[in-house]
Amino acid sequence: MIGHAGPISGISAYRDDFVATAGYDNRVILWNQKTGEAMSRVIHDHLANQCTFSPDGRLLVSSSSDYSARLWSVPDLRLMAVLGEHEDDVEMSVFHPTERMVATASRDHRVRVFDYNGEMLHCFAGHTADVISVQWNHSGDQVISSSDDGTIKRWSLASGQMVQDIDLGGVETDTIAIHPNGVIYAGNDDGQLIVLDGESATKVDAHAAGVKRLAIGIEENLLVSLSYDRTMRIWDISSGFPRPKVETSLPSEVWPRSCAFAGDSHIVLGTFGSTYQSYDYQQDRWIGREVAPTYGLNAVYAHESGRISVGDAGIVWRDNQELTRPGSLCNFFAPIADRLITGGQLGIIFDVLTGLPIHQHRSPLNCGVSFRRENLEHVIVGTYTGEGLVFCRSNNGIDFVAELKLHDNAVKGVASSGRYIFSVSADGSCTWFDKDDLTLVKTVHRAHDKIANGCVGLGSGEFASISRDLKLRIWSTDFTATVIDTPYAHSIKCIAASADTRWIATGTYDGHIGIFDRSTKTWAALTRPTASGISSLTYDPRQEVFVGSSYDGQAYECAIPVTGG
Structure with missing residues (x-):
């Protein structure tokens, strides 16, 4: 049976006919929306990030970390063209509303426009960080992009130039949606909706964590927002200003990274499983599709009792035998004295050996490391919202100690060495905290040229870190780095010593x-x-x-x- 073997990162729907999904298993799958059965499957050379139908439903464009977008016929998914020229991951691609053109957003900081033959017509340069989202305006004479540089930019096809630069105060925006009346809705990492109407910008507190995806239902006059606070909110935008209409918690299998309006009153969403999930917003209920788990691993740990692993399915394995079921995608392991903890998308820290919850945070959890303080074993857990959660082992179990503000963006790695706790972030920064009093010692804001993905302690106060910039950095005790070239062509994900x-x-x-x-x-x-x-x-x-x-x-x-x- 055709399905995904890794998380679904992108989704699109065409009326009530088709759903298309893009996944971290490199697969793009076309589904019959009425029956829920898979119809066709194609494979990229690297992660498939997003996919979008053409306005007439006859074509599909997919965006991939193999540095390409690809144009496919529907429903057979025959390759029509490869949209190349990108120098980094392609995060998103969208069809022109009426003409035979596609716009792409890439982590090489550029926005490009191609024709259906794969010929590049425009390359817009001006963003200073990864371009994450792109849309056409309603008339199709401008492309609008959002970037990790905290700006939204408008690009003119007629002049080939940027015609508007909107500064959002440095806050990263992962997603934008544009109403035919010209109003732009953006979601930022502070959990806000930003309404851009002409020269005015209004911020609406929408979520307790970053907004990862927006989608507009034009006929319904509805806006959907997905957040890492594990909620989906539906807003009435008939007046232009978003007014709350429906709020629902996301099932544990849903990945709040992608959604789309589908047939009837359904919204389809990507998951960590083999297929997508559906929600009926008129009846305020989840359709209850059976989503089989996938078994990709996200973490492994050499424990004294055996080799322990966990992944997308939220199942902890020991030497390939099921140990416990936290029930949530988990990202890391961290020992604390005689215990081992894990956590992930639900924001819950679990005891690995018992499967019992220890602590609930408001956003997903990314990483953890143990350290010793005041003669007690401690652990710090890095979160998607920039905090470090500190716990200690006591006679009563595992006690919460403190919440440290490590970064303004997602914590991608934490490490311990000498007197310091070290952390790296999706914004490229790194920090040192003193273990004894848990105070900030040093921050290097542009420590990496791109997203930092992990770090490790090297003893005596030294650390190493890795990044999407393809460099290995060795950090000395004077807070400076030796930058080492690596033999890789694609992003470095993890590190150990x-x-x-x-x-x-x-x-x-x-x-x-x-x-x-x-x-x-x-x-x-x-x-x-x-x-x-x-x-x-x-x-x-x-x-x-x-x-x-x-x-x-x-x-x-x-x-x-x-x-x-």
């Missing part, structure tokens, strides 16, 4: 694992055990190997090179 910290392993989104030798300052090993991404790395001191978990559901060992040193 050996017990003696001589060896640093890094894993990429396209399945490579490389090992850097700090003593010789060379890359001593490079392997590609899978075409799927390496989601996390850990060092197993018992077997003296690195272990990488993968989105394909497997864990791969990578041995330390044998040297004469």
